[in-house]
Amino acid sequence: MPSYSAPIDDTLFILNDVLKYERFNNLPGFADASPDIVEAVLREAGRVAEEVFFPLNQVGDQEGCVRHDDGSVTTPKGFKEGFEKYKEGGWMGLGFDPEYGGQGLPYVLHTAVSEYLSSANMAFAMYPGLTQGAMAAIHVHGTDEQKQTYLPNMVEGIWTGTMNLTEPHCGTDLGLLRTKAVPQGDGTYKITGQKIFISAGEHDMSDNIIHLVLARIEGAPEGVKGISLFIVPKFAVNDDGSVGDANGVSCGSIEEKMGIHGNSTCVMNYDDAVGTLVGEENKGLKAMFIMMNEARLGVGLQGLAISEVAYQNAVTYAKERIQGRSLSGAKHEDKKADPIIVHPDVRRNLMTIRSFNEAGRAFILWAALKSDIAHRSEDKDDAALNEEMMGLLTPVIKGVLTDKGFDHAVMAQQMYGGHGYIEEWGMSQYVRDARIAMIYEGANGIQALDLVGRKLGMNGGRAVQAFFKEVGDFCQDNRENEELTFFTKHLKKGLNDLQAATMWFVQNAMAKPENAGAGSHDYMHLFGLVALGYMWALQTKAAQEKLAEGAGDKQYFDNKIATSRFFFERVMPETSAHLARISTGADSMMAIPEDAF
Structure with a gap:
């Protein structure tokens, strides 16, 4: 039987000593997240993940969800x-606006919690x-009435939500x-059509599904310029906020999937279902992208989460298996x-996953x-730059972390x-569950194209230049630190690649766009390696500082530095192959014509 232990101490080291998140106490919500509160x-x-979520993991995989004749679904x-x-426990609203019942704590804390739950x-x-x-999405683009109608119940978890894109x-x-x-004619619309692959589209865990x-x-224009976004509740919401009659939306079937059996992935049928417009007409993609970008970051987190739990079990087995x-x-x-x-x-596999x-x-x-x-800074220029950085990083996080998450689930399975x-050993489930993360919320090939085709050039390349500068400045600022020389040398080599x-694309992709498409996957992973290398350099410096202070667990910090050295020696050189x-x-x-395939 598999097991799981939330990596709380590692998260605390990153938040406190690497990112030094207390520096941002001037931002709303951060003052309420003191170190003792965060811990x-x-x-x-971690307790909820280990005691509530984890025991249901194999149960969900084995039983799956069941659709009944009336269209209802049992989890x-x-x-x-x-x-x-x-x-x-109030977990749904951990990082959400207090005006609607949330706790308003930092998104970075919400992200850390989400890793444990996904693992x-x-x-x-x-x-x-x-x-x-x-x-x-409703919070950013909804009307005041929509926010008051839906958000409080969603924050409490009384109602749940979905996103319906794919047909x-x-x-x-x-x-x-x-x-x-x-x-x-009364501000509502009748929605008719079919959506597929709708995660959590129908289930028995909430009173309403939004x-x-x-x-x-x-009459809207063809193409993406004519798409609008609508709120379509499973049940109508009465004027007093209570749940009313069934709307014209139903689950036609549950998809038979390779993995994530515990989630009800539905075909959803809309037959004159009543909906209300979110945001402006024909601007639906802009509104939906709020949700899609959050989802893509969440999916990247899933890649990391599966890699972590698969690694933990592979280590346990490797220590026990005599051979x-x-x-x-x-x-x-x-x-x-x-x-x-x-x-x-065996160490090669385990250290690759761990690093x-x-x-x-x-x-x-x-x-x-x-x-x-x-989202919280009052400095508009700083906020805008960080927003652009997030846009740049989103395809890297989604694509690289899920590609590697699947690879590492397979590597962990190999240990057995x-x-x-x-x-019965549970490793097959991790492989099967990890596989979908490379596909949904934009397949990883699309993430790579988005990175190269759109994100690099946005605002004259301001975001990517800011990333280059941040990593380059770290290397430059620590040139005289002899303990870091080995790490910064390898990081700078990766950054140079x-x-x-990037310059090769500038010189060769404009005249021949297929050059960008052909190199996009390698570029995404090259970018990911440099980002991960930067994270290792930051962690190495923080670990060296803790050792110099004589603070904390010496073995933990020694292990950090050793793992960092492995990454730079054995993983980081792949930047040259990508280039x-x-x-x-x-x-x-x-070169080969279509009909030759």
């Missing part, structure tokens, strides 16, 4: 009771995660969508064989802190040998 929140979140055994405990039970954590995304013929290219909205639906108003002797001589002479963790190739997990955790918390600055292929790849592939362009990739 208390994280420890309680796996224990899910409803688990969701009640989540609600009672413990990815499918279960999606129900509140989607609700929080819907809350954000059978229309995934990435949303301009093809056919769901229509007919004005009724669907956010993309549709085209009759063969160490190449340098027996390490456990009292036993007939040594545990497999003594073997270099990603600890850097990935820092990366996503660093990015979440930038989101806090973007044949047992990894047997369901990233800058060279080499980017620089070859698209010619060989596009």
Whole structure:
């Protein structure tokens, strides 16, 4: 049976000593997040993850969700009771606006909590995660009436939310969508169409489900310029705020999926369902992108979360599985064989995953802190730059962390040998669950194209230049620090490769766009390596400072530095290979005619 322990101490080290988040006490909500409060929140979140979410993980995978003849859906055994405990703890509104019942704590703290919940039970954590995304979209683009009508109940978890984009013929290219909205003359619209792959589209854990639906108003322009966003509740909401009659929305079926069986992924049918417009007509994508960007960061977090729990179990197995002797001589002479963790190739797998997990955790918390600055700072220029940085980083976080999350789930499964292929050991589920994160909320190839095709050039490349400067300044500022020389040297080499790849696109992609497409995947991962390397450099410096002070757990900080060295020696050199592939362009990739495939 698998197990899970929330990495609370590592999170606290990143928040307190690496990011030094207390520097931002001038931002709303941060003053309420003192170190003792943050630690208390994280420890309680870890307990909820371990004691409430995790025991339901294999149950959800084995039982799945069941659709009944009346279109209702029952979630796996224990899910409803688990969701009640989540609600009672006030977790839904941890980082949300207090005006609507939230606690207003920093998004960076919400992000840390979300990692634990996703590691413990990815499918279960999606129900509140989607609700929080819907809350954000309504909060930014909804009318005062819509906010007052929906947000308080969603913050409490009494009502949940979804996002409805995809149609059978229309995934990435949303301009093809056919769901229509007919004005009724009273401010409402009748919504008709079908949406597929709708996570948490129907279930038994809340009194109402608030669907956010993309549709085209009759007579609107074709393509993405004619898309609007609507709130379409499962049940109508009466004037007094109570739940009314059923709306014209139903679950047609539940998708039979490879993984995340505990989440009800539905085909949703809209038959003259009553909805209200969110934001402006034909500006639905702008409003939905609030939710989509939050979802993409959340999906990146899922990649990290699965990598972490898979790693923890692989380590446990590697310490217990007795097989063969160490190449340098027996390490456990009292036993007939040594545990497999003594073997270099096992260590290669484990250290690769570990070096990603600890850097990935820092990366996503660093990015979440930038989101806090973007949304809470009174300095408009600083807020705008951090908003642009988040836009730049979103495809990197989503694409790199989920690609690697799946790779590492497979690597962790490999540690078990044949047992990894047997369901009772639990590793198969992590592989199957991790796979969807590379696909939904924009497949990773699309994330790479978004990064290269749109994000790099936005506002004259201001965000990417700011990233280059931040990393370059760190290397320059620590040139005289001999203890950091090894790490900054390798980081600077990676940064140079990233800058060279960026310049190659500037020189070669405008005249031949396929060069950008051919190199986009490598560029996304090259960018990710430099970002992760930067996180390791920051952590190494913080660990060295703690050792110099004689504070904390010496072994923990020694392990940090050793893991950082492994990353720079064994992982960071991949930047050169990415640059080499980017620089070859698209010619060989596009040379074979279509009919030859």
